[in-house]
Structure formats: C-alpha cells, structure tokens
Amino acid sequence: MLNFAQNIAKALNLRPTQVSAAIELFDEGATIPFIARYRKEATGTLDEEQLRQVQSLLEKSRALEERRAAVIASIEEQGKMTPKLLEKLTAADTMTAVEDLYAPYKPKRRTRASIAREKGLQGLADMILAQARTPGDALKMALGFINEQVPTVEEALAGARDITAETISDSAEVRASTRRKAMLYGTLASEKIEDAKDEKAVYETYYAFTTRVDRLRPHQALAVNRGETEKVLRVKVILEEKDWKGSIVDYFRPDMRSPFCNELELAIVDAAERLLLPAIERDVRRELTITSETHAIKVFAANLKALLGQPPLAGQTVLGLDPGFRTGTKLAVVDPTGKLLGTGTIYPHAPQNQWMESKEKLKLLIEKHGVTLISIGNGTASRETESLAAELTRDMSSVHYLITNEAGASVYSASPLARAEMPDLDVSIRGAVSIARRVQDPLAELVKIDPRSIGVGMYQHDVDQTALTAALTGVVEDVVNRVGVDVNTASPALLAYVSGIGQKLAEKMVAFRDENGAFTDREALKTVPGLGPKAFEQSAGFLRIRHGKNPLDASAIHPESYPVANAALKVAGVTTTSSLEETRKAIGKLQNQPIHELAVEIGCGVPTLADILEQLVRPGRDPREDTPAPILRSDVLKMEDLSVGMKLNGTVRNVIDFGAFVDIGVKQDGLLHRTQVPPGMILQVGDIIEVSIQKVEIERGRISLMMEKQ
Numbered sequence: 001m002l003n004f005a006q007n008i009a010k011a012l013n014l015r016p017t018q019v020s021a022a023i024e025l026f027d028e029g030a031t032i033p034f035i036a037r038y039r040k041e042a043t044g045t046l047d048e049e050q051l052r053q054v055q056s057l058l059e060k061s062r063a064l065e066e067r068r069a070a071v072i073a074s075i076e077e078q079g080k081m082t083p084k085l086l087e088k089l090t091a092a093d094t095m096t097a098v099e100d101l102y103a104p105y106k107p108k109r110r111t112r113a114s115i116a117r118e119k120g121l122q123g124l125a126d127m128i129l130a131q132a133r134t135p136g137d138a139l140k141m142a143l144g145f146i147n148e149q150v151p152t153v154e155e156a157l158a159g160a161r162d163i164t165a166e167t168i169s170d171s172a173e174v175r176a177s178t179r180r181k182a183m184l185y186g187t188l189a190s191e192k193i194e195d196a197k198d199e200k201a202v203y204e205t206y207y208a209f210t211t212r213v214d215r216l217r218p219h220q221a222l223a224v225n226r227g228e229t230e231k232v233l234r235v236k237v238i239l240e241e242k243d244w245k246g247s248i249v250d251y252f253r254p255d256m257r258s259p260f261c262n263e264l265e266l267a268i269v270d271a272a273e274r275l276l277l278p279a280i281e282r283d284v285r286r287e288l289t290i291t292s293e294t295h296a297i298k299v300f301a302a303n304l305k306a307l308l309g310q311p312p313l314a315g316q317t318v319l320g321l322d323p324g325f326r327t328g329t330k331l332a333v334v335d336p337t338g339k340l341l342g343t344g345t346i347y348p349h350a351p352q353n354q355w356m357e358s359k360e361k362l363k364l365l366i367e368k369h370g371v372t373l374i375s376i377g378n379g380t381a382s383r384e385t386e387s388l389a390a391e392l393t394r395d396m397s398s399v400h401y402l403i404t405n406e407a408g409a410s411v412y413s414a415s416p417l418a419r420a421e422m423p424d425l426d427v428s429i430r431g432a433v434s435i436a437r438r439v440q441d442p443l444a445e446l447v448k449i450d451p452r453s454i455g456v457g458m459y460q461h462d463v464d465q466t467a468l469t470a471a472l473t474g475v476v477e478d479v480v481n482r483v484g485v486d487v488n489t490a491s492p493a494l495l496a497y498v499s500g501i502g503q504k505l506a507e508k509m510v511a512f513r514d515e516n517g518a519f520t521d522r523e524a525l526k527t528v529p530g531l532g533p534k535a536f537e538q539s540a541g542f543l544r545i546r547h548g549k550n551p552l553d554a555s556a557i558h559p560e561s562y563p564v565a566n567a568a569l570k571v572a573g574v575t576t577t578s579s580l581e582e583t584r585k586a587i588g589k590l591q592n593q594p595i596h597e598l599a600v601e602i603g604c605g606v607p608t609l610a611d612i613l614e615q616l617v618r619p620g621r622d623p624r625e626d627t628p629a630p631i632l633r634s635d636v637l638k639m640e641d642l643s644v645g646m647k648l649n650g651t652v653r654n655v656i657d658f659g660a661f662v663d664i665g666v667k668q669d670g671l672l673h674r675t676q677v678p679p680g681m682i683l684q685v686g687d688i689i690e691v692s693i694q695k696v697e698i699e700r701g702r703i704s705l706m707m708e709k710q
Contacts, residue, residue: 320436500538
C-alpha cells in the first residue's frame with residue numbers, strides 16, 4: 001500500500017499520508033461522501049473529487065500489479081524468465097509497458113513466424129538479427145537450413161525473415177518508441193466512403209479531414225469514431241517512414257559488412273507494414289478514444305452536477321405540461337409537496353388546433369388549484385406550447401412559466417418506479433407529473449432516472465458505458481449526500497444514493513417507514529432490518545429527521561460527533577433546545593475566536609469543529625440555495641423578434657467543448673462559442689448569464705451569442 005500511496009500522491013500532488021489514510025478507509029468499506037465529510041482530519045481534508053482520483057488510480061495500480069504477477073508467472077512457467085526481463089517487468093509502470101514486454105512470450109495463434117520456427121529456421125533468423133559476419137553470402141548460409149519442409153534457400157530466407165519481422169514487431173523498446181512518435185508526429189486522416197449514405201451531411205466536416213494526432217480535439221476523435229462505426233468514414237493513422245524506421249534501426253541496425261544486411265532491411269519493412277504499424281495504429285486509436293471518452297465523461301459529469309444542484313422552487317403549486325402535436329399536450333397539477341391534484345390533455349396544436357378551448361381549460365385549472373407556476377417540457381412542440389402559456393400569463397399576472405429540461409421523463413414514465421408511484425396514471429401523464437415536480441425539487445425527481453438518460457453532454461451513447469455510469473453515479477451520490485435526505489419523505493430512488501445504503505436497503509427503509517410510521521430520531525434507524533453498524537456509520541450523517549426528538553438529527557452533524565456539538569453549545573452557553581437566534585448569536589462569538597484553541601479545549605479536530613459550528617448556525621442548510629434561481633418568464637419571443645446587439649438574460653442548458661447552448665426564451669437555444677466566453681470563466685448548466693445577439697440565421701434556425709460583462 002505504501003508504494004501505491006507514494007506513487008498516487010506524486011501523480012496527484014498530494015501528501016503520501018493523505019493517500020495512505022484514504023486507501024485504508026476505502027479498504028475498510030468507507031464511502032467517498034463519508035470520508036470527504038466526516039474523516040477530514042485523517043485525509044487532510046481531501047474532497048470528493050480528489051478522493052475519486054485516488055480511488056481510480058488505486059484501482060488501476062492494483063489491476064497493474066495483478067496483471068504484472070500473471071505475466072511473470074506465465075513467462076516463468078515457459079522457463080524463459082531472465083533476471084534482466086524480471087527487472088524490466090518489475091519497473092514497468094503502465095499496463096502498456098507490461099504488455100509490450102510480454103508480447104514475445106504471449107501465446108499466439110499460428111503465425112508465419114511460428115510456422116517458420118517449426119521448420120527449423122530460428123537459427124538462420126538469429127544470424128539475420130545478429131547481422132552475423134559469416135565468410136559466405138546469405139544464400140550459402142541458408143543452404144544449411146534446407147530440409148524436407150524447406151526445399152529451397154529462397155524459402156529458408158523468407159521464413160527466417162518472417163521470424164525476424166515478428167521479433168522486431170514484438171520488441172518492447174521498438175513498440176514504445178514507435179508509439180511515442182505516432183502520438184507526437186502521426187497524422188489522423190478520415191475520408192468519406194464512396195457509396196456511404198450521410199443524408200443530413202452530419203459528417204461533412206470529416207469527408208476529407210487531416211490533423212496531427214497530438215492536435216486532435218476530443219469531440220473530433222469521437223465524431224470520426226462514430227462516422228467510422230456508421231460506415232460513413234474511413235479512418236487511418238499515418239506515420240512517416242522516417243519516424244517508424246528510426247524507431248526500429250535504433251535497436252535492429254543493418255550492418256553493411258554483414259551478408260545478412262539486405263535480409264534485415266527486407267524484414268524491417270515487412271515488420272513495419274504487416275505487423276508493427278497496424279498494431280501501433282490500433283494503440284493510437286485506442287489511446288485517443290480513451291482520452292476523448294474520459295474528457296466527454298468529465299464534461300457530462302460536470303453538467304449533471306450543475307443540473308442536480310439547481311435550487312428547488314419551494315412553495316409553488318405547479319402545472320406541468322408535456323407538449324405534443326398529434327397526441328396532445330399532457331398536463332398535471334401538483335401541490336407544493338408534489339401531491340397530484342389533477343390531470344388532463346389539451347390539443348392546442350395541429351391537427352386539432354383547439355387553441356382557445358385549451359387556453360380556457362388551463363385557465364380553469366389554474367384558478368381551481370391556485371397554480372403559481374407553469375413548467376413546460378422542452379421537447380417536441382415546446383415553444384408552440386410556450387406561446388399558449390405566454391398568452392395565459394399576460395392575462396393572469398400571478399402566474400409565471402419556465403421551460404424545464406424534460407430529458408429522461410419518458411424513460412422514467414415507463415419505469416417500474418413510476419408504475420409503483422403512480423399505478424393509476426397513464427404513462428404519458430406520468431411524464432407531465434415528472435416535469436411539474438422537477439422544478440419543485442430537481443434533485444429528488446432526477447434521481448429517479450438513469451443519469452445517462454438526462455442528456456447534458458455529448459456523445460454519451462458512444463463512450464464506455466461502464467465508465468460513464470460509474471462517473472455519473474458518483475456525481476449523483478456526491479450531490480445527494482452534500483444536500484442531505486429527509487428520511488421520512490424520501491423515495492427509495494433518493495435514499496439509494498445515500499452513503500452506505502444502496503437500492504435494497506433503501507426499499508427496506510421505506511417499507512419499514514410505511515409500516516411503523518415516521519422515524520423519530522436517528523437511533524431508530526438501527527431497527528431497520530439489514531441496517532447494521534457499518535451502514536449506520538456511513539449513512540446517519542446524511543439522513544435528516546425534521547422535528548424529531550433530537551434537534552441535531554435535522555443537521556449534517558454525525559451522531560458520533562454529538563458529544564462535540566453539545567460541548568461546543570455548552571461553551572457557548574446554549575443548548576439544543578435554545579432558539580435558533582440565541583444559538584446563532586452565541587456560536588457566532590465562538591467563531592470569532594481562534595478555532596484551534598477551542599478544538600483543543602473540546603478535544604476534536606479543527607475541520608470537524610468548523611463543520612459542526614457551521615451546522616449549529618445553519619442547521620441542515622441546503623447548499624443549492626447558493627445557486628441562482630431559474631428565470632421565470634411571462635412572455636415569449638420569436639426568432640423574428642431578435643436583432644443584433646439585443647441584450648437578454650439566458651439559462652445555460654448544455655456545456656460542450658466548443659461552447660455552451662443558452663436558452664434565451666425563443667424556440668432555438670443560442671450558441672455561445674467558447675471564444676465569446678471571458679478567459680478564466682467556467683460556465684455550468686443552470687447558470688443565469690447576460691448575453692447579446694451576435695447573429696441570427698432564421699432559415700437555419702441558428703442564433704450566435706456574445707457574452708456581456710458579468
């Protein structure tokens with residue numbers, strides 16, 4: 001573990017003691033949210049992202065050690081291990097380096113080289129490789145290798161060259177050098193396959209595309225990959241002869257004084273063209289894909305984190321509209337707690353065109369249930385439906401509307417979870433309920449959907465799905481645990497993301513709650529079947545109990561730290577039953593004093609004490625309150641209303657490599673190109689920004705934006 005810790009610490013610029021502590025906690029079964037929040041002293045306050053990096057590198061390091069051991073065992077079993085090879089294998093610090101060293105010893109299917117060896121030509125190949133200076137020429141020396149299987153000297157030399165070519169290609173040094181040069185100086189080229197169909201010209205940019213491998217951007221690599229998969233593009237990596245040949249002759253240099261010089265030169269060309277370059281091309285493509293997918297997953301994760309962190313709009317009675325043309329617009333009204341009050345369907349658009357009837361029906365629903373906000377899904381017919389909502393809100397000043405990201409709503413509507421929650425509702429109506437609830441508490445609703453279906457990234461269907469799922473699940477876990485969960489109201493979907501719980505235990509907790517009533521304190525959680533000491537330790541701090549027996553149960557203070565919290569309250573001269581105003585005033589005085597002295601007096605670490613004091617002042621604070629609230633609209637714009645220079649407030653809907661898509665209240669989101677974003681500014685999904693119109697292309701449905709000084 002020590003070597004792992006040192007190597008990981010060096011890679012991440014951390015202290016080895018921090019990494020060692022994290023590894024120890026991982027091995028004990030602690031989760032990342034738990035370690036980040038409640039083991040700050042042990043890890044030197046590593047946050048969730050740093051811990052995930054440590055965990056990722058730890059998994060890779062252990063996988064490397066496992067593979068190294070298997071390779072060493074295989075070579076030793078063959079009786080081919082040497083002290084020098086063992087030293088190289090032990091020093092290899094990547095999986096690729098280990099595989100390069102293993103290549104000559106890896107069991108292969110029958111190759112031209114293995115067939116030549118079976119015919120007894122290894123000795124002749126050794127002469128070529130050693131560039132032996134024999135008294136006779138190559139043909140004369142090959143005479144000694146003629147037998148029943150090798151009737152001519154030409155066949156003998158050809159077989160020996162096959163062995164030589166494979167030896168060159170299998171050389172770890174040659175592979176590493178050629179791969180490095182391919183990554184630095186290689187060219188990736190793509191062209192359109194002659195008869196390929198690309199009706200919408202999706203891949204037009206890549207019909208005749210060439211760029212240096214080291215300059216290829218992640219979205220370009222993923223685009224050519226997809227074009228190749230869809231049989232539209234032909235893609236290749238080109239490495240010039242001067243680059244690959246240098247890598248080979250550094251280790252297998254032809255000697256003009258040897259009669260085997262020409263044979264080696266022929267073998268070098270064969271090795272490169274038939275074996276080495278195709279293998280290096282696969283390696284380069286794989287490396288580009290992994291790098292690009294990692295980047296795409298990182299972008300997706302950042303966008304999802306921002307989306308899940310959107311502030312809840314509490315206290316709103318919401319009318320959710322799931323727009324549609326032929327099948328109508330589905331609607332659902334929910335009260336501020338998310339309880340369903342009414343449902344229906346309207347047909348304001350073609351082919352029915354019941355505009356006035358639909359408007360009147362919505363008006364009656366709004367008045368009947370006291371609706372304060374309309375939430376419109378952003379899918380098909382969204383902007384047409386927005387026009388209807390805008391007409392309503394002009395007449396009813398107490399109501400506003402907003403466009404809501406409906407990604408994944410249809411997936412959720414047909415899921416077992418949705419059927420369990422709303423068994424009596426049609427699938428299409430469930431989508432409207434979800435769209436309504438999403439604005440009341442985005443996190444609680446979005447956790448019910450597979451994160452991959454939320455669609456705030458690029459190429460999410462092309463990347464490694466296992467890696468994507470792991471990354472997105474980690475994001476949801478981080479956000480859920482940072483916000484905290486009310487254990488008496490949370491759905492199984494939300495509870496499942498709480499540290500130490502998981503799906504099965506979440507279902508047991510809800511079943512137990514339904515049968516026995518609300519939990520009155522955190523200690524009562526221990527009576528849930530299957531929730532043992534470890535699960536309690538990992539989860540308790542993230543589970544909130546409002547208005548329970550112990551006021552501390554509504555906070556993010558872990559039960560293990562209640563003695564510290566009570567000690568801090570005692571020093572401040574208040575108790576858990578004191579009013580919040582009294583507590584804030586008393587704790588505020590403590591926070592103005594040197595905290596390390598108080599930590600010594602109470603007997604705890606400074607980071608833990610700082611968190612406890614913050615929770616005593618702002619118990620159960622929702623960090624989403626710090627993010628800007630979504631824009632509520634009461635009118636609608638058309639593209640024709642836009643003019644160059646017009647300033648508008650917009651909501652960032654998606655962040656991608658080349659910029660961000662911004663909802664400015666018209667049918668089409670505008671593109672804010674990355675060159676228009678001020679240097680050093682990082683945009684996130686949900687950000688409210690001021691932009692101005694740079695260009696409008698009505699025919700193409702495109703809007704270009706500039707960012708105003710924020």
